[in-house]
Amino acid sequence: MTARIPGREAIRKKGMVRAAKWLALRRISQLTILLLFLLGPLAGVWIVRGSFSASMTLDVLPLTDPLTALQSLLAGHTLGATALIGALIVAVFYLLVGGRAYCSWACPVNLVTDAAAWLGRRLDLKKSIGFNNTVRYWLLGFILLLAPLTGAVVWEWVNPVTILQRGLLFGIGLGWAVVAAIFLFDLLVVRRGWCGHLCPVGALYSLPGFLSLLRVRAARREQCTDCMDCYSVCPEPQVIRPALKGEASGSPVILSGNCTNCGRCIDICPENVFQFSQRF
Ligand code: SF4
Numbered sequence: 121m122t123a124r125i126p127g128r129e130a131i132r133k134k135g136m137v138r139a140a141k142w143l144a145l146r147r148i149s150q151l152t153i154l155l156l157f158l159l160g161p162l163a164g165v166w167i168v169r170g171s172f173s174a175s176m177t178l179d180v181l182p183l184t185d186p187l188t189a190l191q192s193l194l195a196g197h198t199l200g201a202t203a204l205i206g207a208l209i210v211a212v213f214y215l216l217v218g219g220r221a222y223c224s225w226a227c228p229v230n231l232v233t234d235a236a237a238w239l240g241r242r243l244d245l246k247k248s249i250g251f252n253n254t255v256r257y258w259l260l261g262f263i264l265l266l267a268p269l270t271g272a273v274v275w276e277w278v279n280p281v282t283i284l285q286r287g288l289l290f291g292i293g294l295g296w297a298v299v300a301a302i303f304l305f306d307l308l309v310v311r312r313g314w315c316g317h318l319c320p321v322g323a324l325y326s327l328p329g330f331l332s333l334l335r336v337r338a339a340r341r342e343q344c345t346d347c348m349d350c351y352s353v354c355p356e357p358q359v360i361r362p363a364l365k366g367e368a369s370g371s372p373v374i375l376s377g378n379c380t381n382c383g384r385c386i387d388i389c390p391e392n393v394f395q396f397s398q399r400f
Pocket residue numbers: 343344345346347348349350351364388389390391392393
């Protein structure tokens with residue numbers, strides 16, 4: 121028997137456009153953001169200055185990664201008003217759209233981990249080391265503890281997003297080595313290992329995600345045929361079941377802060393079970 125390929129049934133029933141709409145929009149978003157960061161240093165077009173950790177858009181919009189801001193404060197550094205306003209803007213934005221929307225709509229490492237997940241599905245690689253996905257919260261705590269102990273923003277030394285951005289700008293080997301390591305770890309060791317189990321940035325962003333307004337809703341869950349395609353493509357498959365099967369609160373709304381609002385379950389479901397909605 122040939123393995124079921126997630127998405128094939130959705131394409132057959134809904135057509136290619138509706139079966140890949142949110143995926144296409146996400147790729148446009150991720151690549152546009154990356155391009156905006158690279159345009160200044162590479163082409164002298166300074167729409168955005170800075171990095172994913174702290175940036176200024178069109179000289180008026182400051183954006184600061186809350187994890188960088190938090191570490192800086194804990195390390196005893198004084199943050200300027202611009203950096204604090206930037207962190208506040210980011211926090212309020214992700215409180216509305218879901219914290220982990222950063223992971224699926226902005227973070228460039230997601231391109232690497234999605235590629236590993238896609239290849240794993242194509243090769244039908246099922247083996248994955250059982251690995252607790254709460255490790256990321258311990259790692260987050262450890263990083264925050266290191267800041268006052270060392271007086272430094274330690275995570276920035278090893279943050280793959282920063283290393284990848286530098287690699288794209290300067291072509292340094294370490295950037296590509298980190299990308300390759302994450303890709304192989306996700307492909308061969310732990311399915312969705314980096315984003316779903318280890319990344320402390322995602323762990324921090326999941327916290328506003330528990331409260332956020334924008335949600336995915338299993339609005340037509342009675343139509344579900346248990347084909348499992350949504351579970352196969354979801355980067356955090358554990359978030360689906362409570363809403364789809366009416367467990368816990370019985371609500372059809374996916375309430376976990378770890379749903380990345382990627383919309384892939386909406387694309388892939390042949391029965392149109394899911395839709396974007398608001399939490400109430
Ligand atoms: S909601 Fe049900 S029918 Fe839709 S993809 Fe998931 S398992 Fe399949």
